[in-house]
Amino acid sequence: MLLNVQRNYPMCELTTFKIGGAARFYVKAESIGSVYESVEFANQQSIPFYVLGGGSNLLVSDKGYDGLVIHMSNTESETTKDGECVHKSCGAGVVWDSFVNECVSENLFGIECLSGIPGTVGASPVQNIGAYGQSVDNLISAVTAIDATTGDFVKFNNAECKFSYRKSLFNSDGFGKYIITSVRFTLKLVGKPNVKYHDLEKYFLKETDITLQEVRTAILKIREYKGMLQMEGYRGFKCAGSFFKNPVVSASHFDEILDGLNGAKSDRNWYWPQVDSDVKISAACLIENCFGKGYRAGRVGLSPNHTLAVVNYDNATFTEVMDFAKLIEDTVYERFKVTLDREVQIL
Ligand SMILES: Cc1cc2nc3c(=O)[nH]c(=O)nc-3n(C[C@H](O)[C@H](O)[C@H](O)COP(=O)(O)OP(=O)(O)OC[C@H]3O[C@@H](n4cnc5c(N)ncnc54)[C@H](O)[C@@H]3O)c2cc1C
Secondary structure, three states: OOOOOEEEEEOHHHOOOOOOOEEEEEEEEOOHHHHHHHHHHHHHHOOOEEEEOOOOOEEOOOOOEEEEEEEEOOOOEEEEEEOOEEEEEEEOOOEHHHHHHHHHHOOOEOOHHHOOOOOEOOOOOOOOOEEOOEEHHHOEEEEEEEEOOOOOEEEEEOHHHOOEOOEOHHHOOOOOOEEEEEEEEEEEOOOOOOOOOHHHHHHHOOOOOOOHHHHHHHHHHHHHHOOOOOOOOOOOOOOOOEOEOOOEEOHHHHHHHHHHHOOOOOOHHHEEEOOOOOEEEOHHHHHHHHHOOOOEEOOEEEEOOEEEEEEEOOOOOHHHHHHHHHHHHHHHHHHHOOOOOEOOEEO
16 A cells, blocks of 8 residues: 655644644555555654644644644444444544434444543544543443554453543653554443533423433533534534633632632532542633633633633744743632643643
């Protein structure tokens, strides 16, 4: 197979932020064979490579990338049934929401709340995507990847992926080492749609007999309202979704934060006690307390409908976004002594 390597490929069109310079080399890898060949090419040229999915969790420097971007685009898939379980293996390049739509249409439970998340199947385990009360770690039974250091295929079961909140082996110890080629999901033929999350409870009020398709429609509407969709026909912002993660603090630190908030925020949806005595708190709540909603500095700002999203309003540069993020992080730290970790990947 002849690898179609392109030079000086503009990366801003490959990301939802619409920011970033050119990649020195770019390959659209439509088969597992071409992923292999791409790694070989990078090795021969003695350059680094970067694995790209839908570019929806990525901020690229205006200087671009002095290496090879491997754009995962393999879409092979297979479905098997086993009693009440349906197993679906999907190529890394499958568009995530097409996969969710397929599962919902087949009346498979457990994935409906993950409707409308941009990106690819291959990236879904990387930061253990989650939304509206569901996360992908509850669905993944296996991840197949190429170990770029040996060239071998490796298969990870769920426990080996080391999933936690927005974290996995693939964005921690194994970052840059594993190229995920396919993911196997196990879904249920029987169950109840998940409508426990407060936005969904509000949407459905006391309605019963809700179908999976109705939950999907509700999620897409809620996401559109928040500007958190990147789909044709829906309104969205140039952003990478949530820029910051929700921080987890100790119980005593939480009490201090509570004092600092001075009762400004006391509804029930801004903190979540964890299994130990730690508390996960809403980063949006802390940010809004410092800046209000929709704070903007020049061409960069917080989304007015979803505070955690940093938005490129008008051809902002990488540096402008990074400066804005630092201002948010420094101010929140000064006020609450909380470090905001970034959810977005920087290249
Ligand atoms: C409007 C909007 C809303 C969002 N809402 C949510 C949400 O509700 N919940 C949520 O969790 N996330 C959300 N996100 C973030 C994003 O959609 C997810 O993180 C998604 O999984 C990224 O997929 P991607 O294919 O675009 O990955 P990319 O942005 O291309 O890559 C992200 C990271 O994964 C790595 N990667 C990608 N593919 C592979 C692969 N095959 N093998 C190894 N590494 C790989 C990349 O190297 C990079 O480090 C949102 C983003 C946007 C823009």
